[in-house]
Amino acid sequence: QKEVEQDPGPLSVPEGAIVSLNCTYSNSAFQYFMWYRQYSRKGPELLMYTYSSGNKEDGRFTAQVDKSSKYISLFIRDSQPSDSATYLCAMSTGNQFYFGTGTSLTVIP
């Protein structure tokens, strides 16, 4: 079983839609939960991170962590064409990082 499972998509939505991206994990030792965004031909860049269960909001983005279910989500409100990218979830025990396979998102104008 992989440490982190993520639906690869691809996901295609119209501009303005709410997008929900999800990951599950198996390791209870994970303490940090992150979402990275990766544009084509670029390295991943950190979008959001959380340390504990609950929600964290940053502009149009909300990260949600449910440690009891080992499930994390990223919500994008009012999606824009510039949000078209691959989104990777990542989790860490503090030293090593484990990444999901990434979900490819296309926002259609």
Next chain:
Amino acid sequence: DADVTQTPRNRITKTGKRIMLECSQTKGHDRMYWYRQDPGLGLRLIYYSFDVKDINKGEISDGYSVSRQAQAKFSLSLESAIPNQTALYFCATSDSGTSGVNEQYFGPGTRLTVT
């Protein structure tokens, strides 16, 4: 200039050849990482280094070696390249002094093809 640079950006090599990928950073971070990215498999950790004298194997270190020449430089070597090492390789850095998530900063990647 980019904070994390990787050279070369693209490389085609033949089976059995030795190849080195280089990473340099100007962020002043002490921790450096090498990952490979494959379609359907995501990012997987090859090696990581928490300081110049510290080298650790990651999830998929077989067939690879690394050298931390200085705090700012971390190179990845394939002693005898094989076709299944064809992938996109990323270097990343982080700062152990940062509280919390220990954010990683990624380079632009090296696309390696082994024929």
